[in-house]
Amino acid sequence: MKLKIILSFLILLIFFLITGCERKVINEASNDNNLNCFTCHGDDDFALIAAKGQWQKSVHASGNNIDRNRNYSSRYQTCEKCHTNEGFIANISGVAAAGDNFSAIGCFTCHAPHTNGTLAALRVEDAATLANGTVFDRDEANLCASCHQGRENADTYVVDNIKFTRFGPHYGTQADMLIGSNGYEYAGYEYDNSPHTNVATKGCLNCHMAPAIGYAVGGHTFNMYDSISGHENYNGCNVESCHDGEVDTLDYDGVQTEIEELLDSLGTILQNAGLLDSTLHATEGLTVSDKDSSGAVYNFLFVEYDRSEGVHNTEYAKGLLESSINFMNTGNPNEVAQHRWNNIAIAH
Numbered sequence: 001m002k003l004k005i006i007l008s009f010l011i012l013l014i015f016f017l018i019t020g021c022e023r024k025v026i027n028e029a030s031n032d033n034n035l036n037c038f039t040c041h042g043d044d045d046f047a048l049i050a051a052k053g054q055w056q057k058s059v060h061a062s063g064n065n066i067d068r069n070r071n072y073s074s075r076y077q078t079c080e081k082c083h084t085n086e087g088f089i090a091n092i093s094g095v096a097a098a099g100d101n102f103s104a105i106g107c108f109t110c111h112a113p114h115t116n117g118t119l120a121a122l123r124v125e126d127a128a129t130l131a132n133g134t135v136f137d138r139d140e141a142n143l144c145a146s147c148h149q150g151r152e153n154a155d156t157y158v159v160d161n162i163k164f165t166r167f168g169p170h171y172g173t174q175a176d177m178l179i180g181s182n183g184y185e186y187a188g189y190e191y192d193n194s195p196h197t198n199v200a201t202k203g204c205l206n207c208h209m210a211p212a213i214g215y216a217v218g219g220h221t222f223n224m225y226d227s228i229s230g231h232e233n234y235n236g237c238n239v240e241s242c243h244d245g246e247v248d249t250l251d252y253d254g255v256q257t258e259i260e261e262l263l264d265s266l267g268t269i270l271q272n273a274g275l276l277d278s279t280l281h282a283t284e285g286l287t288v289s290d291k292d293s294s295g296a297v298y299n300f301l302f303v304e305y306d307r308s309e310g311v312h313n314t315e316y317a318k319g320l321l322e323s324s325i326n327f328m329n330t331g332n333p334n335e336v337a338q339h340r341w342n343n344i345a346i347a348h
């Protein structure tokens, strides 16, 4: 009997210790950091659940290129800062990543909620500087631009007598393309920008993080198109100050078809000239005497790696492709060849 009383007392004591502890952790956190766990983790706050479901369908979560880190090959250490969570944070904080484990670009890559007490404060908010020194400043999209950029400066990278070794900008030239900068610009040709350069004041977010359709497109999927469900997201396009309900295809006004056709013809011209190989990469080991010819290869890859097929900045993409095609056909970026489609490239 006595034993039973002592036991129940002990159990009660343990219970109070545990619940007391729990309360203490929460209170301390909210006192010290002005942060209440249940602001974000409450039973009726579903924003985190939705974001997580969407994120799991994003290429940030599922892409294979997280393997670009030192544990695969020492030469991939420089890739960590954009391809892994740890590398990205190490690059911002200046504290080197331990290198034991690398995880995907996830919640804590872009947010630091437990440090900042808010989801709105992102890891990167300052304007991003492109490789050619141009400043990209589009609100929260500065975060995206810190990774999604071409990494080479076309002005100093594309030079005479260059030997092609994995020649070209890096995959993901989206930030450069959106603001119309850092393609190979021929002297004497005038390059324009499309409205997206300026009307998308939140940059990438206006379109890629527009209200989500389930877990397929939009929001934290960052996708515009989902091949499984077939969903395309026009929620960002069809707002009142923009297309106001007019968009019902991503190939709006045939822009993607047009840019694809230009890419195809430039690709064929460059292959015929021996500058691109059969896989549409710069011909490895080739030395090209004239920078205007390697510039055409650079522009082909720049538009190809942007991957929006002209949506990000139709005028700039078109300008880069047309000036390159003209140069390859006539030696003059402004002069259209008379028989453009079956002309053999003369300049290289």
Ligand code: HEC
Binding pocket: 026, 029, 035, 036, 037, 038, 039, 040, 041, 048, 052, 107, 111, 113, 114, 117, 118, 119
């Ligand atoms: C400003 C919003 C916010 C606040 C406040 C917040 N969290 Fe979080 N927490 C998040 C987000 C975002 C995640 C990542 C999504 C997820 O795992 O559900 C997360 C994840 C977690 C996780 C899982 C960790 C992991 O690695 O997946 C734990 C545990 C956690 N939070 C505990 C807490 C505690 C304890 C507090 C209070 C001291 C707190 N959180 C306050 C936003 C917040």
Ligand code: HEC
Binding pocket: 059, 060, 062, 063, 064, 065, 066, 081, 082, 083, 084, 088, 105, 109, 141, 143, 144, 145, 146, 147, 148, 204, 205, 208, 209, 222, 223, 224
């Ligand atoms: C830490 C660097 C980093 C940041 C920040 C970042 N991305 Fe990415 N993003 C990547 C990488 C790397 C990939 C490719 C992942 C793979 O293939 O494994 C990618 C993939 C994508 C894709 C999918 C491309 C495909 O193949 O379908 C989209 C869309 C995208 N990002 C948009 C965004 C947007 C919008 C933002 C800003 C809200 C952003 N990203 C922020 C590095 C980043």
Ligand code: HEC
Binding pocket: 065, 068, 075, 076, 078, 079, 080, 081, 082, 083, 146, 147, 148, 149, 151, 170, 171, 172, 173, 305, 306, 307
């Ligand atoms: C400045 C940031 C940055 C750095 C540094 C970087 N990458 Fe990337 N990389 C990206 C982004 C962003 C994407 C996704 C682009 C997209 O999907 O359009 C990507 C995509 C890729 C892809 C996928 C291409 C495809 O078509 O699926 C490969 C492969 C790749 N990177 C290799 C590397 C390697 C190897 C390194 C290091 C030598 C490296 N990257 C360094 C930002 C970077």
Ligand code: HEC
Binding pocket: 047, 048, 049, 051, 052, 053, 055, 060, 105, 106, 107, 108, 109, 110, 111, 119, 120, 121, 122, 140, 143, 205, 220
């Ligand atoms: C590639 C960067 C990136 C990643 C990864 C990311 N977020 Fe976000 N998140 C953003 C941006 C950008 C915003 C918009 C911020 C703003 O408007 O202030 C945002 C907004 C949010 C919001 C508030 C808006 C809303 O949708 O209600 C929540 C909640 C959120 N994120 C949760 C998460 C969680 C949970 C994860 C991981 C599962 C995550 N995020 C991963 C970039 C990211």
Ligand code: HEC
Binding pocket: 141, 144, 145, 148, 174, 175, 176, 178, 196, 200, 203, 204, 205, 206, 207, 208, 224, 225, 250, 306, 307, 308, 309, 311, 312
């Ligand atoms: C005006 C709307 C808009 C803006 C702004 C925008 N995008 Fe896009 N983006 C698109 C569309 C539309 C596509 C093409 C999707 C398709 O056809 O599958 C695309 C394609 C992409 C792709 C290739 C994805 C894939 O599935 O092949 C990536 C990566 C990407 N954008 C990243 C970005 C980044 C990073 C920014 C900001 C620097 C940005 N985008 C700004 C609309 C936009």
